[in-house]
Amino acid sequence: MSPVLAAVVPTTAYYLILSAVLFGIGATGLLVRRNPLIMFMCIELMLNAVNITFVAFATRFGDISGQTAVFFVMVVAAAEVVVGLGIIISILRRRPGATADDLAELKG
Amino acid sequence: MELLVFVLASVMVIAGGLGVVLRSHPVHAALSLVLTLFGVAVHFVAMEAHFLAAVQVIVYAGAIVVLFLFVIMLLGVDRADNITIEPFPIQRPLAAVVGVGVTGLIIAAVVRARDTIASGPPLEADGDRNIQQIATSLFGDYVFALEFTSVLLIVAVTGTVLLTRKASTGSTTDTAPDKVDP
Numbered sequence: 001m002s003p004v005l006a007a008v009v010p011t012t013a014y015y016l017i018l019s020a021v022l023f024g025i026g027a028t029g030l031l032v033r034r035n036p037l038i039m040f041m042c043i044e045l046m047l048n049a050v051n052i053t054f055v056a057f058a059t060r061f062g063d064i065s066g067q068t069a070v071f072f073v074m075v076v077a078a079a080e081v082v083v084g085l086g087i088i089i090s091i092l093r094r095r096p097g098a099t100a101d102d103l104a105e106l107k108g
Numbered sequence: 109m110e111l112l113v114f115v116l117a118s119v120m121v122i123a124g125g126l127g128v129v130l131r132s133h134p135v136h137a138a139l140s141l142v143l144t145l146f147g148v149a150v151h152f153v154a155m156e157a158h159f160l161a162a163v164q165v166i167v168y169a170g171a172i173v174v175l176f177l178f179v180i181m182l183l184g185v186d187r188a189d190n191i192t193i194e195p196f197p198i199q200r201p202l203a204a205v206v207g208v209g210v211t212g213l214i215i216a217a218v219v220r221a222r223d224t225i226a227s228g229p230p231l232e233a234d235g236d237r238n239i240q241q242i243a244t245s246l247f248g249d250y251v252f253a254l255e256f257t258s259v260l261l262i263v264a265v266t267g268t269v270l271l272t273r274k275a276s277t278g279s280t281t282d283t284a285p286d287k288v289d290p
Contacts, residue, residue: 005111008111009110009111010110010111010114010154011225011226012225012226013218013219013222013225013226014114015151015155016214016218016225017214017215017218018118018121018122018151019214020210020211020214020215020218021122021125021211021215022121022122022125022144023210023211023214024207024208024210024211024214025122025125025126025128025129025207026125026128026129027206027207027210028129028203028204028206028207028208029125029128029129031199031202031203031206031207032129032199032200032203033129033189033191034189034195035134035185035189037134037137037176037179037180037185038128038129038134038137038189040176041128041137041138041141041176042128042129044141044145044168044172045125045128045141045144048144048145048148048168051148051160051164052148052151055151055152055155055157055160056155058155058157059155059156059157060225064241064242064244064245065245065249065250067157067159067160067238067241067242067245068242068245068246068249068250070157070160071160071163071242071246072250072253072257074160074163074164074167074168075257075260075261076257076260077168077172078167078171078172078261079260079261079264080264081172081175081176082175082264082265082268083264083267083268083271085175085176085179085268086267086268086271086272087271088179088183089179089182089183089271089272090271090272092183092185093183096183096184096185097185101195
């Protein structure tokens with residue numbers, strides 16, 4: 001690596017831009033894919049993008065509260081995955097191969 | 109060196125993210141998600157958040173993705189979706205516009221605020237005391253939130269058991285799968 005590149009240290013802005021790109025990928029995937037399992041994975045991508053932002057700002061401002069927030073995001077993500085996969089299991093058990101569009105018939 | 113770590117981990121994150129969205133097979137998508145989560149864990153280490161990096165690997169890559177794979181295998185949906193079908197023709201262009209737009213807006217905001225973000229001396233993170241600091245914050249300032257997350261987890265577990273259990277015997281005729289045309 002050239003000495004010029006080696007001197008470049010990734011700043012907070014680098015992490016924020018990476019997080020923006022990851023969030024965009026997750027949002028696009030959530031809108032495009034129809035398999036409910038893949039849609040859940042895209043939500044995980046978006047949550048991870050937010051986590052990167054939290055940790056970047058926590059490091060930048062030397063405030064540990066950002067990392068605590070990431071901890072709570074992880075707990076909520078775990079709970080959300082448990083409930084969501086429970087719902088998906090009970091739907092797909094009834095209708096194998098259901099897509100997100102088929103869930104429209106849940107409405108009264 | 110730090111730049112090299114950043115670039116490599118970012119390539120992992122972006123490649124994994126694209127893999128989740130673009131791979132048609134759910135198992136491949138779940139494995140791409142593992143790649144992304146490990147990349148994020150590397151970023152956490154680079155930002156001196158050692159505890160979160162460990163939790164990221166254990167909880168996300170360990171528990172959540174295994175749960176995804178378990179559900180994929182349990183339901184037998186481990187076959188490739190046909191992602192060439194487009195039920196709504198305008199959906200994908202619109203989704204691309206939304207994704208690029210959101211990304212572009214956030215990047216524009218970051219570039220605009222770069223002076224604020226970069227100003228001041230970077231505060232020295234004390235890596236050895238990371239867990240201690242998180243514990244002080246978690247059990248000090250955020251102790252009520254911590255207690256409520258325990259309530260949340262109990263509610264989630266109970267709710268999932270209720271959602272997915274088979275109905276008790278005697279009423280099985282009510283819950284037999286309806287013969288609905290797909």
